[in-house]
Amino acid sequence: MLPENDLLFLVVWTLTVCALALVFGLLHLIACISAMVKGYRPWQTVMLIGCLITLAAVPACILGWPGNLDAILMAAGGGTVCGAAFYNGRRAMKEAGDKRLFHLSHHISRLAFVLVLVMNFIRV
Secondary structure: OOHHHOOHHHHHHHHHHHHHHHHHHHHHHHHHHHHHHHHHHHHHHHHHHHHHHHHHHHHHOOOOOOHHHHHHHHHHHHHHHHHHHHHHHHHHHHHOOOOOOOOHHHHHHHHHHHHHHHHHHHHO
């Protein structure tokens, strides 16, 4: 039997994708809140909004909201989080004057993870 036709496979795949999106959203939400405690910067509000949009993709997927709303929410929220984190890394590098504070590979892997989640939300 093909995996696409197996209901158990589809349920496990959907729950796995939703769990990964939930972890992504919650980890960035924790990072955003801890940064807000240290001091307010405009990028934190942007990241907070992105985290909430990312977290909204999970019930959209589980409840089967119409169309690819879950993938759209994940793309919008994940892109917002990636953009805010990239801006924060560049700002921290410029403020400290230390290029070692900006880790491009971390931002690339975060963006790749978001793209994988979006593709999987489209699939499920």
